[in-house]
């Protein structure tokens with residue numbers, strides 16, 4: 001319990017421990033005294049860990065299975081990228097590898113690197129430049145575009161062969177949302193304040 005003075009009417013009042021996301025109003029004039037921040041650290045960590053699990057599933061499980069007569073071909077995310085390289089689409093393969101696989105993984109690793117020490121109150125070297133890198137990485141994550149491309153490809157290929165989306169497609173689709181939630185849970189102002197850097 002701590003005391004706070006209303007900045008509108010100067011009434012001093014006790015503020016009990018408050019649930020995250022709620023706000024306290026002055027008992028006399030109704031002015032908002034204090035807003036409890038939603039627990040950014042726990043939420044970011046939870047979404048990030050969920051994201052890493054989904055990422056593991058998306059990379060290891062079959063992505064698409066294509067059946068056309070006697071031909072039955074199965075691909076994973078990585079074998080898809082490998083196929084692009086083998087077909088000479090080096091630029092496209094590198095872009096897919098970078099924007100859909102490496103950048104999201106790096107983003108999640110950075111979130112763990114920043115938020116686990118914040119959670120357990122430990123200082124880690126280089127967290128300021130790493131967090132700065134994280135803020136630049138968002139522009140390089142294009143998983144949702146890739147997902148859209150996959151959906152278009154499935155619809156088009158469905159006319160020629162039987163396409164069976166694998167578990168990895170579902171995991172990848174969920175990962176797009178989970179990673180968005182993880183990134184939007186980051187309270188940038190709080191992180192910079194805790195790291196002692198300038199935003």
Ligand SMILES: [Zn+2]
Nearest residue numbers: 006009026029
């Ligand atoms: Zn008041």
